Amino acid sequence: MKQIRVCVIGGGASGLIASIFAAKEGAAVTLLEKNEKPAKKLLMTGNGRCNFTNEYQKLECYHSYHEKESQFIREVFEQFSMEETVKFFKRIGIYPKSRNGYLYPASNQASSVAEVLEAEARFRKVKIKLNEQVLAIEKNEQSDTWLVKTKGWQYEAERIIITCGSPASLLEEDGWDGYTFAKSLGHQIVPVLPALVPLTCKVRFLKQWAGVRVEGQVSFIQKEECLARERGELQLTEYGISGIPVFQISACVARNLSENGQGSVVLDFMPDFTIEEVEALLRERQENCSYKNLKELLIGLFPAKLIPILVTKKITEKELAFRIKNLELPLKGTKSIRQAQVCQGGVSVFEINEKTMESKRCPGIYFAGEVIDVDGICGGYNLQWAWSSGAIAGMYAGKENT
Secondary structure, eight states: OOOOEEEEEOOSHHHHHHHHHHHHTTOEEEEEOSSSSSOTTGGGGGGGTOOOEESOOOGGGEEOSSTTHHHHHHHHHHHSOHHHHHHHHHHHTOOEEEETTEEEETTOOHHHHHHHHHHHHHHTTOEEEOSOOEEEEEEETTTTEEEEEESSOEEEESEEEEOOOOSTTOOSSOOOHHHHHHHHTTOOEEEEEEESOOEEEOOTTHHHHTTEEEEEEEEEEETTEEEEEEEEEEEEOSSEEESHHHHHHHHHHHHHHHHHOOOEEEEESOTTSOHHHHHHHHHHHHHHOTTOOHHHHTBTTBOTTTHHHHSOTTOOHHHHHHHHHOEEEEEEEEOOGGGSSEEEEEEOGGGBOTTTOBBSSSTTEEEOGGGBSOEEOTTTHHHHHHHHHHHHHHHHHTSSOO
16 A cells, blocks of 8 residues: 655754654655754744653643633643653653753753754654755655655655644745745634743843842732743843743733733842731841941842842832832833744644644645644743643644544
């Protein structure tokens, strides 16, 4: 019997695992990657150590623009879970080490993950074509197949898996291919915006505090409503704020600023204290050292560069306590998509079968990874989405009858 031909467009995390699972089903798989080697972005994850998944898995760790997100995401993870991911990687050579639930390869090298995926794909007889830029996907009506056109060749296949990723963290002017292909095939694209990205602010003192790292809480406020809140180590920069808690709220910030205009963030530098408790602490410190002014009272509590930001001219203890708990920064927006770790938006989940990852508009077309409108928080969640969606797309694209 003739093999099903599967063409995977994009050799990143989701593309590699999709090609492996399609080949395991007996399909003849060709993987097209426009770069000189596969898994280029994977090598940068986790500061080069590759936090490839997380033991803590809840639906709230993932986002999609549409209300159907919980059903769609739940279906995907019920078929290929975090446990299945760990089992798969153990089998191909990655021994996981946990750091507070964050799973890394024991080697602490992202290159290990890339290498074992590529080795497994080649073992499964996946044809990996590098430096192969896809220009278009067209339907061959005569043979009821798909044609994938590149600069130098034309590939014919019964099934196509689009795993092109996004332009997040790419320096070159590319990364939009997957959305372009999906749109050309008639799919709705949820507007693509940055996620897991620093925020830019409109205040004068930013250069003064640049370089400070401090524990605190950040809240996103729009129209007097708190839409997102996280705590952890904040990084104060010359353009605004960064750090994991900022990344965690950044998708919400980007989407709401895009749709509803202005907003602000409020920083709380003592989230374990009420305002009254901060006031009481300041009074106690003043009583203990009556010779100190307000700035001197904060020495030992906060980094030196932050103190003059908190203590402005003619400020009272009560006002200082409020400022410590509620430093408001009007937002300009976010850093660019290319400075984001991932993107939000992409192919609408309404147009994808959550059980197979096949397009509802174009039978034979499958999607996986970041090209779909699903993104996760920091901590290995976006890679888990790549593994789960990619494995399912590969499984069903590679089957003789789906």
